[in-house]
Structures are given as structure tokens and as C-alpha cells.
Amino acid sequence: MASRSAVKYILRRLIFLFITYVVATTIVFILPRAIPGNPLSQILSNLSRVAQSNPEAIRAAEKNLMEEFGLGKPWYLQYVEFIGKALKGDLGTSITYYPRKVMDLIVPVIPWTLVLILPATIVAWILGNSLGALAAYRRNTWIDKGVLTGSLVVSQIPYYWLGMIFIFFFGVKLGWLPVQGAYSQGTIPDLSWAFFMDALKHYILPFLSIVVSAMGGWAIGMRLMVIYELGSDYANFSEYIGMKDKRIFRYVFRNSLLPQVTGLALSLGSVLGGALITEIVFNYPGTGYLLFKALTTLDYPLIQGVFVILIASVYLANFIVDFVYALIDPRIRIGQEE
Amino acid sequence: MENVLLKAENLRAYYKLEKVSVKAVDGLSFEIYEDEVVGVVGESGCGKTTLSNVIFMNMVKPLTLVGGKIFLKVNGSFEEISALSRDEVKEKFWGKEMTIIPQSAMNALMPTIKMERYVQHLAESHGLDARELIDKTLQRFKEVGLETSWLKRYPFELSGGMRQRAVIAVSTILNPSLLVADEPTSALDVVNQKVFLKVLMSLKRRGIVKSIILITHDIATVRQIADRMIIMYAGKIVELSPIDELLEKPLHPYTEGLLNSVLTPEPEVKKRGIVTIPGAPPNLIDPPSGCRFHPRCPHMMDVCKEKEPPLVEIEPGRRVACFLYAGERT
């Protein structure tokens, strides 16, 4: 029962995100050309350092780089070419891994990042919101105070530092879980049960470090929302006509959760940022680790490629959240009467 | 006593703050008869909204019942609801025997579910058959002048006036005997105000509710539907009287001042002129000694500063708390 207003809402978000994407890719285009000291020449000088042993590769890469950045052409042609390529999914050729395409390097690592971030974010969201709601419901009891204090502290722990603590404690001290990677060295990823169990073992610590530290923020926000909604007119009225407390609390929970869904969209960026660094700490072979590798060798085509892909995924996720929001909030689905 | 629905004896309810108490309801005694409309009138801060909380025993910290008793007639016999806890009163009487139309009725319905679902949940909460209650609501929707198909909608799809009527329909669905309406018309335009009053009275005429307490600052509105009027000032009842007598001849100086400050589009008002009561209502943390109105009263006597005037009946059905009428007693 998609009404006109819902379609309009979705369309508006879509247009907005598309514009945002164009702006973001434009930044990618402008940066290397605008920053003083011409980073492109840096790239070239860097190139010879990286691939000293293979002069042929250098020359090829150099030529390639000139072509890819379209140097020598007027800037607007460069821009049109750049955007055109970006929309086609052609992100150029890596320098470090020459002659492999940037896209071919990124695609295999994306699943690792997705598998880590998606479940961790959703679990943290659910747990955090439940805890926050519980605290608000038992306002001013020790449960509330405990949850609030805990959340305030936990929400300020960077994922990656919690990761370090976990590695040290559960991996190094107790020896319960592996300390790095996504699977044991030497194994080849396949669909066997043994590999799954091995990957799972490696998964627990990075997963937990994201879940635990992301939970705090949700709990704090949800607690405030629920306290606010508990004092709202509909909650009071429902009580006056004899609605059971449990039911009223479900109403309050539902209505408090709606803004938290929008909050999820807004927080995706910082969750991603934190998760990328967590991958580095765990040597987890995801996008963050690839980005780290690219940064240490100043492989600019690869850096840009990772950036473009990540930004696009954040916008896509944003759009999905918006879509879900439009589905679950009737005020958007049907359109509020002014 | 047999046709009394609600009886309050020397009710006192304070907002107990850290160091001080706000004496918002301070020694109120009155009764509400079956089949009547009583208007509770007073200016902001006189304790009239607190009174509605007290009637429901809706004591939420820091509001505390300090003393007094409230009785409600349930199935022919009186229950002392002031002896029960808030949760017990809520469980036993809210929505069933007593109900409310809140000040902010526009936002009173759960916004993100359809009204039909809401009624289903209400049935569940009261242990009733959902289908039956929905049918009853449909009937009630017709009675308050709403399309029955609107029950399948979300509250925000209705206009403000219609939402208010939906609230009336839902809140009276279990035929409670007492309805308390707290400033129900202040958010409506005058045309919808009148519609609201009509709906209210039709519910009473059909016997869906027995008695109505209308809490408001607007005497002219009360005048349209009330049988009796309670005038409150600074946490106390200063006058309680049938409405026509009160308008004819207000007894308490405060009542008189209040009446003469009302501006309605009537030639009588122009002739009468407008009166101001000097000063401002006292704060209720540390109210004036004796009669709380004495600092603003044009007829102030020495005794008013020292002693508190009791609320006494000086004519059949007319009670006033003022020393001007001390002689007329006995």
C-alpha cells in the first residue's frame, strides 16, 4: 500500500543520495589536483621506490597513471572522463599490485567487511536499544544507574582499542581465541564445516569489540527517548482508560524505536570508520585492511577506489534504512495531514 | 446520600518537593451527584488540574495525598478509593468507572497504530471480546458524528476536532459513570468547541456517562452545560453553587470579580463594564494566612487575616467560604 507520499519520500531521498554521491566523487577528483605540492608527482616518485626491482612495470604504471588521471587534458574533460569511469565501475589500476584492476582487488575483500559490520551493527542496535528501554522503564533504580554509567563509559571506547584489550585478554592471556586474521594461516577458504568453525573462532573477538562499544550509544539515546515518550499524552491517556502497563510500554518502545532507525542511518559512517580500523588491529582481511595496505604504499588509485566504494555502500545502506523507515512509520507511509 | 456518585472529604494533596510543599489541593470537600454536570472553575495555578489527578488517585511523585477521603459509588455501594494505591485504583476503576478527556486530547491517541488496533488492545487489557468492543466503538463513532470507516485509520489522518471526538468515543467505550474533562476545549476553534459540548451532552443524555466534571477557566463554557459550579482559589473551594443562582448573585467576592471580568459578545457585558481584581494569585508554597483571598479582597475585614473561613451552606445547595456571610448562618 505504497501511497503517493511514500513514493515521493523515497524518490526525494534517492535524488538526494545521488547528488551526495556525485559531490563525494567530485571531491575525490579535486583533491589530488588541488592539494599543493602536486601529489601526482609524489605518486610517481613513490612508484619507483615501491617497484624498484621491475623497471618495466614502473614505466607501464607511469603511463597508465598519466592516462588514468588524464593529465595533460583540460580539467573538465578529465572530470567528465573520471565521472564516466566511476559510474561504469572502472576504478583504474592498482600501483602496488600492478597490473591488477582496483575493482578486482576490492570485490573479494568486501564480503569479509560486510560479514563483520552488518551483524555487529544490528546486534549492537538491538541490544543497546533494549538495554536503554529497560533502564528508562526502571528509571532511578540501580538497573538504570548501572546501564547509564556503563553506557556512558562503553560508548566512548574506540572499537579498535576494545579489540586490543580483547586480543590481549582472551587471546594472549587466556589463549581461548585466535589473536588475528579471519581464519588460520595456511587454510584455504572453502565451504567446509571445519573452515566455518575456524572462521567463526576468528570472528568472535572483532565482532564482540564492535558490538560492545557500539551498544552504549544506542542505550543512552534510547533511554532518553523512552523517558520522553513515557511522559507523552498518548501514554497518559492510555493509562487513564485502563490500558495495561505492558501494552503502553510496547507503544512507547515502538515509538521510541522509530527515531533510532533514522539514527542508524546517520551513524553508519562512523560505525564503518571504526570497523575499518578494527580490521587493521585484528589483521582481518577486509576493506579496512586493504585500505591500510594501500595507504602504506601510497597506492592512490586503490585508496580512491576503496573510498568511492565505501562511500557508495554507506549511501546505499542509508537508502535502505530510509526505505525501511518509510515502511514502518505510517506517518510517512500515508502522509501526515497538515 | 443515595444519589451521590463521588464524595470528597477534606482532600489535601501537595507536591512534596525537596524542601517545600506546594499545597495545590488543600482541604476540599464536595460531592458529585448522579446525573449532573459540575464545572470546576479557577485561574491558572488554583489547583483545578491537580484536583482531577486527585479524583483519579493518580498520585505520581511528587504529588502526594496528604489527607482526606474520596468515595466512588460502584454498583450501588461506596468504595473508598483514597484507601487504595494508585495501581489498585487504576486496575479496578480507570476506564471502567471513571474516565478522562485530557487537556491535550489531540495527541491522546497512540499515533502509529490504527485506531481499530488500539481498541483491540483496549479489549485485551480489560479482558473483553475484541470484536464486540470494536462493534461498540463503531456505534459510538456514529454517535459522536464520525464516519465508522475512520476507525480503520491512523489518528493523524483526522482533523483536530475529529480526533477529539474519537478520543471521547474511545474513553467512554466502557460506559464509565464519571467523566472528567480537563480544559477540553482550549485547543479547538469555537465552532468545534460547540460541537464538542453537544457531543458531551448527548453522551450524558443517552446515559453512557452519568456525571461530568468539567474543569476549565472559561465560565461562559461551563455556563452552557453545567448544573452546578465549584469556584476554586489558591487550592481551596471558595464557592459551590447551582449555576443560575451563582450567576444571578455571586456570593464570594472572588466569584464576583471573576464573573465581572468575563468578556462575551453580549450587550449586558458592555453595560456592566469590566472589573479587575488587583494583585495576583498567591504562590501555594506559602499561601496567605486566614482567607487566602484577603490580600486582594475589596471587603477585607480583620478576621479574614487571622482565621480561615469555613465552607458553609448559607442557602439550600449554596456554599461559600467567606466571613461576609458568617452572620447569615444558623
Next chain:
Amino acid sequence: MFLTMIKPLFKNKKFIIGFSIFIIFLLMGFLGPVFYRVDPTEMTWDYEQPPSPSHPLGTDTYGRDILAQLFHGIRSSLYIGFLAAIISLVIGTFIGTLSAVKRGLVDDTLMAVTNIVLTTPSILIAILIASYLKVRSIEIVALILGLFQWPWFARAIRAQLMSVMSREYVNLSIMAGYSDLRLIFEDLIPTIATYAFMSFVLFINGGIMGEAGLSLIGLGPTRGISLGIMLQWAVLMEAVRRGMWWWFVPPGLSIVAITASLLVISTAMDEVFNPRLREE
């Protein structure tokens, strides 16, 4: 007026706790390097030593004193945090105020820009920009971080000012012949002051956390020691997997303590100035 405003803060338990912790770290950053005169970059043969009387927090792989690093790191991290917060506050206030005062097309354009920056992950843009800079001073890092964390603040300021501007005292000041600028400084800015201060505190957090993140992937300040740089060294030298807890625990703990105390301060202010949340 100012005193009567902040007085209730010191009756709030949360505020006192948060404020005390923050002051302790502020003093560590300010006075630590003054009293503990050990060069944090001096390499010694006492490398990878656990805490001992001569090195209260042990040493790193190059024999550098961790406590000295920590004092200098806290100082730089706080400095970056403050700097980034000032930049964000200025941009956010400017955009939010301009939007609210000018309305119309100016408002539409500025809010579109704000929403674009809001939706774009700031840490990723910071990474991209930082990667192109060969030399990154502490100030440059603060600038990169400060440039992208203002959008939510600008939006909130705009909303608050819009509501303030519908208040009648603003009309009365206009009718008294106030210029736009005088109106902004006398009537508008004071009303957003407490909110701006609370946001400033959170911006400091953003700056400190952002620096740590950037440093960890090797894009932090190229000179000097910050808490993030300490963590980066620890990760590079595999301090975690080699069990050298004295190396990576202190800087991380400091980040958490500073940012959590600031968050508590901001929450307490919200409680004090926002009556709905006040506990009875």
C-alpha cells in the same frame, strides 16, 4: 547571571564526577611534562621493560619512557580536540545562524550542503584528505577533523534559532531598531550558549577520537606524540600480541577517560538545563 547559571551544575553529582576526572587529565597534560622531565623520544637500552621504579609505565621497543609519552600524548590529544572543536563550533554556528536568519534560498542551499556532509562518513573523507598530505602538523590534523563534524550542530542551532526568532522579544528588538548583527549578538547567541557549550564538549571528543583513528592507520600528525600515535606504535610493534599491556592500555584508557568524562559533563548539563530530564 552567569554564576547563577552554573551554580546548579556543581550540585549535580554526575557533573562533579565528570568535571573532576577531566580536570585530572587536563592537569596531567599541562603539568605532567613540566614535572616529569623525561624526554619521550629518547631511546635507551632499557627496551620493552614492564613498569618499574625507573620507568613507572615501562618502555617501548626503542626504550622510550611510556609515562613521558603519555603526558605529551594527553597534551597533544587535548590540543587537537580543542582546536577541532573550535573549528567545528565556528563553522556550525556560522552556517546554522546564517540559515536561520536569512531563510529562503540561502537556507535551502546551506541545509543541502549540511545534509550532504552529514550523510558522508567524515572519517573516510578525513582519511582521503590526510593521505594526500605528506607533512601533517597537529594543527592540520585538527583542521581536517574539525571540517567535517559540524553538520548536526548546525542543524540543531538552526532549529533552535528558528524557534527563538518566532519569540516576540526578537520582534520587539527589531522594532527597537536593532541591526541584524546586534540582534544576533544580543538576542540570539545567548540563547544558544548552553547548547553550544555542550556541543563544544562533544566536539572535543570527536577530535580526540578522530585523531586516534587517523593515527592508527598511519595518517596522524607526522611530528609529535599523541595518544593515537602511541597506539599506532603499539600496533606496529605488535605490543598487543606480545603481551606488552603497559604500552597500549594507558593511552587507550586515557582516551576513554577523557571522552567519557566530557560526555558525562555534557549529559549532566543537559539534565540541569533541560527540566524534563531533571531527576526529582
Next chain:
Amino acid sequence: MSRLVVKNLTKIFTLGFFSKRYVEAVKNVSFEVKEREIVSLVGESGSGKTTTARMILRLLRPTSGTIHFEGTDIWNDLNDKESLKDFRRKVHAVFQDPFASYNPFYPVERTLWQAINLLENTPSNKKEAIELIKESLFRVGLDPKDILGKYPHQISGGQKQRIMIARCWILRPLLIVADEPTSMIDASSRGGIIKLLEELREKEGTSIIFITHDLGLAYYVSDTIYVMKNGEIVERGDPDSVVLNPSHSYTKLLVGSIPKLYRKMEDI
């Protein structure tokens, strides 16, 4: 001669960025206010009465139409600072919400200082100015001791509204636009505010426009009533003819719906 002449005043608000919507808040409104006259614009929320007031006060630019005050087109002829200041001095306002009329960060007398600074003959020293402020407070029945140095939350709504009238006493404007000046204060203080405004008219010859939803108030105070609905003036006349003998159907409905004190509605 009329003090204020409003001719074909129209205000259209544009909403939305991508898909624009237009709302006609005020449509082709014309009326005049004479010297010493009290005029009421009566209407419910959304009738355009407040928008009209804001345009007269030069707070909101009209889409079309003209407003002449003392013969000057206030939106086109007030180009220099001096003439604008002169206009501000001569046309003033009392607003609805006494709480919103004061910036909580300043003592309440700030609003009186603003008026002093607007005067043509600004007092030569501070002492003189303070005397002027005190005198204006006495005029509205307030004791300066209770007011000076206080912050808005320390005084009552009735007192706040009186100080707004004290502001008018300092300026002695030719026209006061009173936007619902009594709707948010208690009934028992309402009469005082109305009397003070009437006194200004008696002593200074001030013209007053009451912007109100309260037909009772309009009936009581005005010389002329204009009834507005959906941005248009639907009825005009002296209070008795508008209230006792309305001609437009909306006015009839309005008068019929307002609860009276001395009459009970038949159809409830």
C-alpha cells in the same frame, strides 16, 4: 484623515524546495484606522490576522498591496535610517505571549531601555532616563521597586504585559498594534490591561488595532470590527451591528458558537 490606510494587502507564502506550494495567508485586505480609533481584526487561527499585523508592523514584507501610515508608504518610502526610526517610534506593538516578550537573559527593564533609545529626544543622562522609566512604570500601576533589576521569570504574566504598555507610555506612539494582548493572562488581570490601553487612547489620542480571536473582547473595546476568515475580511461594521446583527454566514456561525455568560445555548 485616516492614520493608517491598508489597501489590497496580500501575502503569499511559498513552501517547499522542489515542489513549491503556495499559501495565500492574506488576500486583498483593505481597511482604515482613524485617529483615536480602536479597530479589531477578529478571526480564528489561520485567518491571516497575525500576518496582517506583522506586515503593518513592518516585520514581514507584503506580496502586494500598500500600507500607508500618516500618508507614507511604509514599505516603499522609508528608505533612510531616520525615517525608519521615526516609524518605529510612532507605530508600536504589544504581543500575545508575555513570557516570549522578554529575553530571559536580560533584566525586564531592557525592553524599556530599548524604547528610551528610540526616542527623538533621548534623555541627556542616565539619571533622567531612569526617571522616565520609573514614571512609565507608575503610569501602568507598577512599583519600580518590584520591577527594576528583576528577570522575566521573577514577575507575573500580568506584570509583564503592563511593562509592555509602559514601553508604549515612553514612546507615546500614534498607533499600537495589540496582538492578543490578554489571551495568555488570567481573567482577573485582563481588565487592567484593557483599561491601560484605553487610557493611552484617551490621553494621547493613540489609535489601536486589536488582533484577537475573542469576539467578546472586540465587542467590548472596539469602534469598528473586521471579521477575517481564510485571509479575507468577510464582514465589517460597528460592534453592535456585527455581533447583534451579523450579515455574513461565517459571522453568524461564529456569533452562534461563542458561549455566552447570560444566555444558555438552546441547541446543546
